[in-house]
Amino acid sequence: MVDSNPIKLTENQKISVKVKSSKGDFFNTDISLEYGRPPSIQLMLEGEKELTAHPYRDDHRGDYYMADFYDNSFINHALFKYLFFGKANKDQIKKVYFTFPELSSYFHQELDYNLDNEINISGNLKIEPLEVRINNLGLSVKIHQGYNLKSNDDHTGFSFKNIMYFSFESDTALSFQNIENLMYESISLLTWVTGYPISPDSIEVSDGDNYAYLYLPVVKKLKKYDVSFPKSFMNKNFFREYFNTICISYFEKNEIFKGIWSRTLPLFDFTGVLEYEVMLYASILDKYFSYQVDKFHKVTSRNYSKYISKVDKFFKENDAFKEILAGTDLVDKLEAKALFPKKKRLTFKEKKEIYFNHIGEERLKIFINNDDFINIKAIRDRAAHGSPEKLDTDIVYKYLWKVKLLTMYFIYMDLGIKENDFFKMISITFHPIALNCEIDKYLLDIATDKTILIELEQVEKEKLKNLSAKVNVFYTKENSFFFNSEFSEMASNYFSEDVITEIDPSRIYSHEKYVQYLLSQREIDLKTRYYPVIHLQEDDSKIMINNVIIIS
Numbered sequence: 001m002v003d004s005n006p007i008k009l010t011e012n013q014k015i016s017v018k019v020k021s022s023k024g025d026f027f028n029t030d031i032s033l034e035y036g037r038p039p040s041i042q043l044m045l046e047g048e049k050e051l052t053a054h055p056y057r058d059d060h061r062g063d064y065y066m067a068d069f070y071d072n073s074f075i076n077h078a079l080f081k082y083l084f085f086g087k088a089n090k091d092q093i094k095k096v097y098f099t100f101p102e103l104s105s106y107f108h109q110e111l112d113y114n115l116d117n118e119i120n121i122s123g124n125l126k127i128e129p130l131e132v133r134i135n136n137l138g139l140s141v142k143i144h145q146g147y148n149l150k151s152n153d154d155h156t157g158f159s160f161k162n163i164m165y166f167s168f169e170s171d172t173a174l175s176f177q178n179i180e181n182l183m184y185e186s187i188s189l190l191t192w193v194t195g196y197p198i199s200p201d202s203i204e205v206s207d208g209d210n211y212a213y214l215y216l217p218v219v220k221k222l223k224k225y226d227v228s229f230p231k232s233f234m235n236k237n238f239f240r241e242y243f244n245t246i247c248i249s250y251f252e253k254n255e256i257f258k259g260i261w262s263r264t265l266p267l268f269d270f271t272g273v274l275e276y277e278v279m280l281y282a283s284i285l286d287k288y289f290s291y292q293v294d295k296f297h298k299v300t301s302r303n304y305s306k307y308i309s310k311v312d313k314f315f316k317e318n319d320a321f322k323e324i325l326a327g328t329d330l331v332d333k334l335e336a337k338a339l340f341p342k343k344k345r346l347t348f349k350e351k352k353e354i355y356f357n358h359i360g361e362e363r364l365k366i367f368i369n370n371d372d373f374i375n376i377k378a379i380r381d382r383a384a385h386g387s388p389e390k391l392d393t394d395i396v397y398k399y400l401w402k403v404k405l406l407t408m409y410f411i412y413m414d415l416g417i418k419e420n421d422f423f424k425m426i427s428i429t430f431h432p433i434a435l436n437c438e439i440d441k442y443l444l445d446i447a448t449d450k451t452i453l454i455e456l457e458q459v460e461k462e463k464l465k466n467l468s469a470k471v472n473v474f475y476t477k478e479n480s481f482f483f484n485s486e487f488s489e490m491a492s493n494y495f496s497e498d499v500i501t502e503i504d505p506s507r508i509y510s511h512e513k514y515v516q517y518l519l520s521q522r523e524i525d526l527k528t529r530y531y532p533v534i535h536l537q538e539d540d541s542k543i544m545i546n547n548v549i550i551i552s
Contacts, residue, residue, distance in 0.1 A: 005099075005202040006061075007085055007215040010035050016056035017064055019043060028056060031064060031083065036220025038070065038079045045069060045078045062087040062212060067176060082176045086212020088205055095206040096168045096179050098186055102198050103143065103164035105228045106236055111162060125160065132244045134251045138171035141247050166190065166200075179203065180216055188257065188265055189250055192411050195233030195431045196225040197269045223269070230430040233408065238417075238425060245416035253414060260288050261411050274396045279383035281403040282348070282376055288410060289351035296358065311336035348377055363419060364409070366443040368402045376403050401437040408433060423447040442535070442542075452550075453535045453542065454481045461536075464545075471495060471511050475526075475551040484551065487518055491549070515549045526551050 007015075015031040019041075029042045031053065041053070053064040068081035084090050113123035129144035146163035166186045168174075174182075183200060190198040199221055203214040229235050239246075250257060263284050270277055314321065315334045346354070352373060356364070375391070376399050382389055389396060405426070412422050426434040427448050445451040454474070456464070463483045464472065471491035473484040491514055508514045512530035519526055529550045535542040 005204055005213050007033065007083060007213050008202050009215060009218050010199075010201040015064070017041075017053035018056060019051070019053045026054075029053075031066075033083070033215060036217065038081060038217045039066075039083050039215060040077055040079045041066065042077060044076050051080075061085070065090060081216060083215040084176070084212060085215075086205075087210040088207040088212035089210070090176075090212070091173060092207040093174045093179070093205045093212075094170050094172070094208060096170075096174060096182060097165045097202075097204040097206075098167065098183055098200040099146070099163055099202040099204075100166055100186075100190060100198055100200050102194060102196065102225065102227045103166065103190070104162045105226060106194060106232060106239075107164060108162070108228050109236070125162070127162070127164070130240060130243045132247045134248060137251055139251070140169040141251075142167045142169070143243075174205075176214065176216070179205065179214060183216075183218075185251075188262060189246070191265055191268055192261070192408075192415070193232075193234045193239055193246070194225075194227040195268070195408070195429075195433060196227050197221060197265070198227075221269075230428060233429055233431040233433065234412075234425055235428060238421060242415070242417060242421075249414065249416035256288075256291065256414055260284065260291060261414070263287075264407060264411070273383075274393065274400055275379050275383040275389045278376060278396065278400050278403055279380045281400070281407055282380040285403065285407060285410075286348045286351065289348070289355050290346075292355050292358075293346065293351050308336045348380075349373070363423070363443075363447060364406070365440065366423065366447060367405050367437050367439045372399060372402050375399050397436070398438055401433060404433045405437045420447065420449075445533075451531055451534050453537060455537045456481055456483065461538075464536075471547045471549065472545055473515055473549045473551065481550075487515060487549075487551075490518065491515060511547060512549055515551065519551070528552075 007013075012034050013032075015033070017029060017031055018026045019029055020026055032040045032042070041051070049067070049069055051066045051069070053066070055061070055064070062085060065084040066080045066082070067084070070079040070081070107127050110127050111123070111125055113121065113125060115121055125147075127145040129142060131140065131142040131144075133140050142165075144165050144167065146165055148161040148163060149158065151158045168182050170178075183203065186200070187198055199218055203216070205212050205214055225231075261284075264281075267277065267280060270280075312335070315336065375395075379389065379391065379396060379399060381387075409422060412425075413419070417425075423444060426437075426439070427444055427450075429435070442451070446453060457480075460481070460483045463485050467483075467485055467488055469488040469492040471488055473487040473491060474481050475484050476482075491511060494508075494514055495511065508517060510530075512528050515528050519528070529552070531548045531550065532546065534545050534548045534550075536545055
C-alpha cells in the first residue's frame with residue numbers, strides 16, 4: 001500500500017467545502033482539523049447530527065461526511081467527532097488500516113540496503129507481515145508494510161519512507177464507533193509491547209472495493225520516542241514469535257485488559273509526583289490481585305447460613321440483649337449478614353500474598369521481595385492520605401521502578417508470554433523500566449540460562465582446586481556433576497597463549513569447539529554447552545568458576 005491519506009490525525013489543516021442549505025442553495029465554508037482537538041466546521045447547525053459537504057473543487061475523490069455533532073457547539077462553529085472522506089460505502093466498512101509511525105522505527109532493523117561504488121542500490125526493503133485470525137470476534141489482525149517513495153522538494157534526489165499498518169478485517173460491517181474502539185485497542189497493545197505511548201497518525205478504510213479515510217480526535221503527544229531495539233521493551237523477534245498468542249490473549253481477555261490494565265496507559269507518559277505515581281501503580285495492582293484472588297480464593301465460614309440464623313434469632317429474642325438496647329432503634333436495624341459478611345475483606349498485603357503463593361513467587365525475587373512490598377504499600381498509604389513522604393527521592397524512585405516492572409510482568413503473563421522469555425526480554429532491553437530497576441543479576445542469569453548453580457562432592461572440589469585450570473570441563477551423570485581433570489588440563493594447555501598475534505586457519509579458537517573436537521576424537525556422542533561463568537554451592541556461599549564447558 002502507498003500512504004496518501006489527505007486527512008492525517010496529527011496535522012492541522014483547513015479544508016474548503018461547499019454545503020447545501022435547507023433552501024437548496026450552496027455556500028462555501030471550511031472544515032478545521034487541529035491535532036488533539038475535535039474537528040469543526042464554520043456554520044450554524046439546525047439540530048443536525050450528521051452532515052455531508054462537497055469538495056470546493058471536485059477532484060472525484062468523494063464527499064466529506066461529518067457525524068456525531070456535539071450539543072455544545074458554538075453558534076457559527078460546530079464541533080463533531082468523525083470526518084469521513086472518500087468513495088467507500090461508510091455503512092459497509094470491513095477493512096481498517098491504522099498507520100503507527102512508531103512501528104516503522106520498531107521494525108527498522110529488518111530493512112537492509114546498500115549503495116555500491118557504481119551508485120547501484122541493493123538490499124531488502126520488504127518487511128514480512130504478521131497475521132492472526134480471532135475467530136470468536138470474526139476479525140483478522142495484521143501488521144504489514146506500506147511505503148512512500150517521492151522526489152525531494154529541492155529535486156536533489158528521492159526518499160523512501162517505510163510505513164507500517166496495524167490493520168483489521170471484519171466479517172461484518174464496522175461502525176465509526178467500532179473503528180474507534182479498534183484504534184484504542186491497537187494503541188493499548190502496542191504501548192505495552194514497546195513500553196512507550198503509541199498513537200496512530202492515519203486511518204484508512206475500505207468496503208472491499210473502494211477506499212476512504214476517517215478522521216477522529218486523538219490525544220496530542222508532547223514527546224516523540226524512539227522504540228527501535230534495544231530501546232523497546234519487547235524485542236521485535238519476540239513480538240514475531242508471540243504475535244498470534246499476544247493477539248488472541250489480548251482480544252479474548254478483553255475484560256482484564258480493558259477493566260484493569262488500561263489504567264496503566266496514561267502512566268507511560270506520566271510526569272507527576274513520584275509517590276503519587278507509586279500509589280497509582282499500587283492501586284492498579286490491588287485491583288488486579290482482587291480480580292485474580294476472587295477467581296480461586298473464597299474465604300468463607302462452614303455452615304455460614306446456620307450460624308447467621310442463630311445470631312439473628314439472638315438479636316430478636318434474647319431479652320437481656322434487647323434490654324441493653326432499650327430506647328433505641330438498633331434492634332430493628334441489626335442484621336447478622338451485614339455484621340458478619342460471608343466473604344472476608346482482604347487487605348492489599350493479604351491479596352498479594354495469596355496470589356503470589358498461588359503463582360509461585362520465587363522467580364519474582366529477581367526484582368522484588370516482601371520488604372519491597374512493605375515499602376511500596378507504605379508509600380501508597382502516605383500518598384493516599386496526603387501525608388509527607390518520609391523516604392528520600394532516590395529510594396522512592398527505586399520502588400517506583402520495581403512496581404512498574406512488576407506491572408509489566410503481569411501484563412506480559414496475561415498476554416501469554418512465557419515467564420522465561422519475559423526475563424530474557426528484560427535482560428537484553430535498554431528500556432528505562434528494566435534498566436533502572438534494581439535486579440539481582442545472579443537470579444536473572446539463572447532464570448535466563450546464562451549461568452547455572454552446581455553442587456560437587458568433596459572429592460570433585462579437590463580435583464577442581466588442585467588443577468586450577470584456565471578452562472574447566474564438567475560432565476553430568478544421573479543429575480550429578482563431575483570435574484573432568486583430563487579435558488580441563490588439555491583445553492587449558494591448548495589455550496595457554498593469552499594474546500593471539502596471528503590467525504591460524506587450522507587452529508580452534510573456541511573453548512567449546514575444542515572440547516567437541518576431543519569428544520569426536522574418542523567417538524563419544526555427547527553435547528557440550530559453554531558458560532562464561534557458573535556458580536558452585538559452597539556451604540552458605542557461592543563460588544564463581546570461569547570458562548566452563550558442561551558435557552551432557
